[in-house]
Amino acid sequence: MxxxxxxxxxxxxxxxxxxxxxxxxxKWPARSPFTAMVLWQAxxxxxxxxxxxxxxxxxxxxxxxxxxxxxxxxxxxxxxxxxxxxxGLVHVFALSAAVLLSAHLIFTLLLTYYRIRRGRRRHRDMLSLLSSPSDTRPATLVINHPVPVAYCLPGGARSVTVLSDGLLEMLSDDELSAVLIHEKAHLAQHHHLLLWAFAAWRAALPWLPTSQLAQQSVNELIEMLADDEALRTVQPGTLIRAVAIVGTGGAAPAENLAVAEIRGTPLLGSPDEPEKIGTVHRLSRLLTPLPPLPAWQxxxxxxxxxxxxxxxxxxxxxxxxx
Structure with missing residues (x-):
């Protein structure tokens, strides 16, 4: 060996x-987000x-x-x-390092999961005070806030989509439909599990380029996957307007909710620079669509x-x- x-x-x-x-x-991951996601995980x-x-x-x-x-x-x-x-001593040191690193990764994964679950419980408690159920849309809550906000809160059978009054006033019916399909795609495709895994990877090894770049890239890729799901139903122009309104409305994207909970990012705070860049990349991809990656690639x-x-x-x- x-x-x-x-x-x-x-x-x-x-x-x-x-x-x-x-x-x-x-540039090719934007042409096949799912394939790029698999590669990042590998x-x-x-x-x-x-x-x-x-x-x-x-x-x-x-x-x-x-x-x-x-x-x-x-x-x-x-x-x-x-x-x-x-x-020898060097062998014992190497074995100890392997055990400690394995324990550190597992512990960080579990700790990240605990923090996310705790943050979600606190978030649900806050929503129970600040939101009301939508009269026309099941599993949807509406918060009274002028900033356009749209995100999903995972929780199995208790998963909900959260919208703000400001968003409902700004979007047309078609644009709102695009937003809802986008958010529900996150839940259906279990993107929160990917966010959990890569958030834990970054928390365990924050100095490692793999963990930092992977988390940023995965955040963008899951947005692209949800966008592609919305495009199956709505016109590109409708989705572009909706993304522009939500992405630049000053709300912290809840697609990054797991990461935001870990970092303590305020729910209605201003988006940080990586999130702004991610919105720009999404809009650029929607405005100038590239052909899908060939099957052999x-x-x-x-x-x-x-x-x-x-x-x-x-x-x-x-x-x-x-």
């Missing part, structure tokens, strides 16, 4: 720096697996020629008190995503591969 640790470390380095930077600057998962795997294989290298055999030997040392003369990206996950897994478990 000696060379496997170096290969995993090299893969982790590539996925942590040049690859996310290149993908965040690429990069994040493969990067984390490679980081942990590099330290794990380095630490276990004296105990076996693959991860499974080495773990069996380690179990014998820990449980049956077998001699550990082959393990989408297939190639999906195959690449699968390989990104298969390579570190193979390096970890394949006996004597390197």
């Amino acid at each position: 000696f060379w496997a640790s170096y290969l995993l470390a090299a893969l982790a380095l590539v996925l942590a720096w040049p690859v996310p930077i290149a993908l965040s600057r690429a 990069i994040a998962l493969a990067g984390g697996l490679s980081m942990i795997g590099a330290m794990l294989t380095w630490g276990l290298e004296p105990l076996g020629n693959n991860l499974i055999d080495a773990l069996r030997s380690l179990w014998g040392i820990l449980v049956h008190r077998e001699p550990a003369t082959t393990l 989408r297939a190639a990206v999906l195959i690449l995503s699968g390989l990104l996950l298969a390579v570190p897994t193979t390096l970890l478990v394949a006996p004597g591969i390197v």
Whole structure:
């Protein structure tokens, strides 16, 4: 497993720096948001697996020629008190680092989930005081506020879409329909789970370009996916007007609600710069639509995503591969 640790470390380095930077600057994701979303998830998962795997294989290298055999030997040392003369200080350090990083990632994931759930409960309590159910639209709440606000609050069977009086006054019926379809697409496609995963990834490793760029890119991609769902029903011009009104109305986009809850962003605060840039990208994509990515290119990206996950897994478990 000696060379496997170096290969995993090299893969982790590539996925942590040049690859996310290149993908965040690429133009093709706007042509196939779903494919780009899959690739971002593969990069994040493969990067984390490679980081942990590099330290794990380095630490276990004296105990076996693959991860499974080495773990069996380690179990014998820990449980049956077998001699550990082959393990040096550097190996113990690498194993400790792998365990600590794994625990840190899992703990951050759970902590982020807890914070999101707590924030949503607090948010629902606030809505129960400040909103009223819509008379004509099921699972929709209306808040009394002049700023155009539209967002969804996930919660399984309790999921709701929240609109403001200001939005209802500014939008036509068709534009409002586009907004509602857009928000309901977020709920139907479970975009809040993606936001949770990438928010946790960034919270765990805020210094890592992968985590920062991935979160920003995923936020934009889920907006594009919801826009595409709305375009199945409404005309592009209708959606463009609705996006322009909501995106520039001074409301914090609730598509980023999970992230906003973690950061403590006010519900009706001004959008920060990345959110403004995301709205600009959405409008640009709607105003000058590009042809969809060819099927063979989408297939190639999906195959690449699968390989990104298969390579570190193979390096970890394949006996004597390197």
